[in-house]
Amino acid sequence: MLKKFPFLAFCWVGFALIVACGLLLLYLTYPRLVSIGGWAVFAPLAIIGIQAAVLGVGLALLTATSLSGVDFLYVYGRRSVTVRMLFPVALFLAKLIRYDRMKLMASFVEVNNSLTVARSARIKGERILVLLPHCLQIDICQRKVTGDLTNCLRCGKCPVGEFIEMGEKHDLKIEVVNGGTLARRRVAMWKPQGIIAVACERDLTLGILDVIPIPVYGVISDRPHGPCINTNVDMKMVDEAINFFKKNR
Ligand code: SF4
Structure with missing residues (x-):
């Protein structure tokens, strides 16, 4: 269980930062977007919302599956998007705080194995x-x-x-x-x-x-x-x- 923690933790922090950066960008450009029209605010907000929902639900199900051993990803099937998007972010964050890359990768392998075992019925x-x-x-x-x-x-x-x-x-x-x-x-x-x-x-x-x-x-x-x-x-x-x-x- 503990070995899975670093990868999952970096993914969650990465997810929060992605959403925060999107919202910050929207906030900074808000006055200009409003001057263009209501749709100019709505469109980026919708994009941020959809991306956050896809990534957030994917990460929540991935975490639940990895920790519980129950195949929650069965109903979702977006594991590839979630992992492919969040893995580079997790690596970047690890580098930023000088966390051992090898430990992060070992944690990823552990999470991956737990996901493989959880989906055994498939x-x-x-x-x-x-x-x-x-x-x-x-x-x-x-x-x-x-x-x-x-x-x-x-x-x-x-x-x-x-x-x-x-x-x-x-x-x-x-x-x-x-x-x-x-x-x-x-x-x-x-x-x-x-x-x-x-x-x-x-x-x-x-x-x-x-x-x-x-x-x-x-x-x-x-x-x-x-x-x-x-x-x-x-x-x-x-x-x-x-x-x-x-x-x-
Ligand atoms: S087991 Fe095969 S590969 Fe390994 S040393 Fe012997 S001959 Fe070489």
Whole structure:
């Protein structure tokens, strides 16, 4: 629950600021608008009102769904608009007060996962794609696993072999990708009903925003040797994600 708080809090503050800026602009231009005519006041007021309603209702339902686990977004379906509009604002505000971006992104992933779990009744788990970052492969391994996992010898020196076995056991499509472009290509190619994505906070966040409305269960990678080299992942969290999608088959 606490992990979700930073992202939701920044979104609410961002929403309040957007509405306040709109109203301030209207207030400052009011005398000129009145001189033009009544419609000149009404039109921007209506635009601000509609935007505030769409964003406000979306954010309220998103917050309620994330915190309660009940799929309130089912009746709305504007999650993509709400998240896409408010996420950059939340990032900007975090930068302004020097709040750790990684923590904000980790919080976003947590909120996203709770939304994915809440909408389980609407998810079909038959075609599940598991996207793995290239940095999970140990740097001394010369086998080229991006694009062709059959090159992996499953030697046990890195988690890639374990993922391949997991994929065979649970009938999941496993792909190792070396960036967002290849990840997007794989998603377009496989048209998955759900995605389990392992990556750092930044790549996960961008990936989740990229593939909305496909449900994504994100697992943040561990970086014991620093970013982008010999990374690891908590297999218990991966198991949780697999079990979630398997339930919906
Ligand atoms: S499991 Fe072994 S062969 Fe496969 S990618 Fe990792 S190190 Fe290379």
